[in-house]
Amino acid sequence: MARRYDTVSFLSDYGHADEFVGVVHSVIRSIAPHVVVVDIVHDLAPFDVRAASLALSRAVQYVAPGIVLAVVDPGVGTDRKAIAAEVGEDGEGVLIGPDNGLLAPAAQLSGGVTRAVELTNPDYQLVAPGPTFAGRDVFAPAAAHLANGVPITELGPEIDPFGLRPGLIPLSRTEGDAIVAEVLWVDRYGNCQLNVDPDDVAAFGEVVGVRVGDAARRSARRVDTFGDLSTGQVGLLVDSYGLVAVTVDRASAAEILHLEAGSELRLEAVD
Amino acid sequence: MARRYDTVSFLSDYGHADEFVGVVHSVIRSIAPHVVVVDIVHDLAPFDVRAASLALSRAVQYVAPGIVLAVVDPGVGTDRKAIAAEVGEDGEGVLIGPDNGLLAPAAQLSGGVTRAVELTNPDYQLVAPGPTFAGRDVFAPAAAHLANGVPITELGPEIDPFGLRPGLIPLSRTEGDAIVAEVLWVDRYGNCQLNVDPDDVAAFGEVVGVRVGDAARRSARRVDTFGDLSTGQVGLLVDSYGLVAVTVDRASAAEILHLEAGSELRLEAVD
Amino acid sequence: MARRYDTVSFLSDYGHADEFVGVVHSVIRSIAPHVVVVDIVHDLAPFDVRAASLALSRAVQYVAPGIVLAVVDPGVGTDRKAIAAEVGEDGEGVLIGPDNGLLAPAAQLSGGVTRAVELTNPDYQLVAPGPTFAGRDVFAPAAAHLANGVPITELGPEIDPFGLRPGLIPLSRTEGDAIVAEVLWVDRYGNCQLNVDPDDVAAFGEVVGVRVGDAARRSARRVDTFGDLSTGQVGLLVDSYGLVAVTVDRASAAEILHLEAGSELRLEAVD
Secondary structure, X not given: OOOOOOEEEEEEOOOOOOOHHHHHHXXXXXXXXXXXXXXXXXXXXXXXXXXXXXXXXXXXOOXXXXXXXXXXXXXXXXXXXXXXXXXXHHHOEEEEEEOOOOOHHHHHHOOOEEEEEEOOOHHHOOOOOOOOOHHHHHHHHHHHHHHHOOOHHHOOOEEOOOOOOOOOOOOOEEXXXXXXXXXXXXXXXXXXEEOOOHHHHHHHOOEEEXXXXXXXOEEEEEOOOHHHOOOOOEEEEEOOOOOEEEEEOOEOHHHHHOOOOOOEEEEEEOO | OOOOOOEEEEEXXXXXXXXHHHHHHHHHHHHOOOOEEEEEEOOXXXXXXXXHHHHHHHXXXXXXXXXXXXXXXOOXXXXXXXXXXXXXXXXXXXXXXXXXXXXXXXXXHOOOXXXXXXXXXXXXXXXXXXXXXXXXXXXXXXXXXXXXXXXXXXXXXEEOOOOOXXXXXXXXXXXXXXXXXXXEEEOOOOOEEEOOOHHHHHXXXXXXXXXXXXXXXXXXXXXXXXXXXXXXXXXXXXXXXXXXXXXXXXXXXXHHHOOOOOOEEEEEEOO | OOOOOOEEEEEEOOOOOOOHHHHHHHHHHHHOOOOEEEEEEOOOOOOOHHHHHHHHHHHHOOOOOOEEEEEOOOOOOOOOOEEEEEEOHXXXXXXXXXXXXXXXXXXHHOOOEXXXXXXXXXXXXXXXXXXXXXXXHHHHHHHHHHHHOOOHHHOOOEEOOOOOOOOOOOOOEEEOOEEEEXXXXXXXXXXXXXXXXXXXXXXXXXXXXXXXXXOOOEEEXXXXXXXXXXXXXXXXXXXXXXXXXXXXXXXXXXXXXXXXXXXXXXXXEOO
């Protein structure tokens, strides 16, 4: 059997306090020792499919060719499907995980699903005493066997490649001249990524009004880089993923403006 | 010298805030570049030999063939022995770490120790300015040299393979018709693994009474999977390691029932 | 093109809650699949160049031969230089990162810089929508291309190898017979590493007075290992890096003495 993939990029909400991540690595290494597992992120909030889907969407364009294994799975053991979905030409890449909205946005960014199967074949799963650790018993073995060259259709019956459960990526909207935006992500430094394209705020000029809830309107300066801000000044920046982010140089915009993932805020002209 | 092992599975209480884990990886890679180090878990509570021993016991059946390096070592620099213990036929696997109860349960699960040595030979250790980082100076070099094919007996004198300091795994007990159990482990999601075999609770029927301290008795439903529980309902589940766990669907059973590792609770029939 | 390096040792303040570390791994693996990335530490405090510089200095003597990638970069997007600096004979090692004091101490410990360039050539960078993720767009590609054998001089113009921005490593000083020291590092176990050489405290005898701020003087016993201390006793130990550390057996010296990185304390003779 000819080896097919040599990288598994792995994202989960397993955290680092338990041995979950290590056991998944171990299962893959035991079945497919040639594979390198690249950890994308594991300290996502438990069960937060939305945050995981966004993190995967941000990362997916950078992952090495091969398999993406993504496990945030509040419905483990229910009838949510465990799937493997090929993307790109001739199965260039494969996304593996629960079909709960986690994979669909990344699949779309990778050009769409060309073939998908439900992971039901017990020959390519570990025998499990309980149903709760699908990452170890179902998903990791699937990734490893695919890497070894097992045809994807061996893992279970084909399902509709257009039928993946869609992810819920919130869109911003306009109200009069204002943009009502949502914080997609607060990163470690407190930068708040918005669901706003840089072009959308261009008309507001150099200084943009920012309202969060009932708090007084603050002024944010549109800048190219953190260093263009004076201390404590709020800025709007095109971030490293091409979206508008609220930022404060060397301080946490999230703390200063009381923002978190999912917060709504209004951007408007200052006259 | 013929290479002997190509995987080191590494578990410690080093955490991720310091460079300890990275330095151990570096030492192994410097001595034995062909080795892949698989991190099992490092965010165990500092000095918590019991929790580490349990995590290692859960993981050990899944680790890739080769060496297990386990370092939770409150007695570093005292007369506790640093050891390497072969398990399986012909030294198929080796456990390396302090002989403080951490390794014994995993060794037993791996079929028992067939040969063991104390790590005393300075030729296979790093010269250390102080005695406090045995992971770097003693254990990692031992793992790397064994991987390179150095015979285990080169690392130090043989010790009694049946003489490892035993781990303290608490057993549940019965009091009348009740089972007095202990929480072995609270995972990231708040599931509480008990030292109870599923067969032991079978006689209690579908609904089991759970008492924690002086709190009022709660009813827990025996279910096959999280999804069989309604919101907020407490369940008893066979977990992914085959033990009974107290669980709440998409919420933390540990928070709701005020449980932590080591907590005692009573399981009893509800009439 | 002949491969040049096969290890990248990677240190940052990216933390583990976001996908930053994983994306840097992914970029390196995509460009230079033969490279093994060894994570040194990523949970350094955000923007803490001093702590990062000290961690890198502690680790650098142990890293595997090859490239060190260090990214703690509060000035990203400003005019601070992104650099690659060869150390050792014939570019045996390369340090890559921002020139903000982070790299200089490690370079010095590695024998000094022999050649350095500024990373300006866009052919060896990723096209970035925003300027904020230089680890992904500038530093990781530089590391990967160097590993692949791209000559360092291709990455940008040479700069003065003696001109790296120096790190600020605080020196201890004497006041009368006392030593005024600073805590360089508090490790996970609460041990407090001081900027004090063991020889400096030899004259104080077996018991040394320790003053922190206005608190009453405590006595610390000079010991060889944790186990020489009785419970709750404060000790001075030569730590695993050869510096004097304040320690308490199986407890946190930092908590007990109210010390943190940067704290000043006085060591003095008792009577």
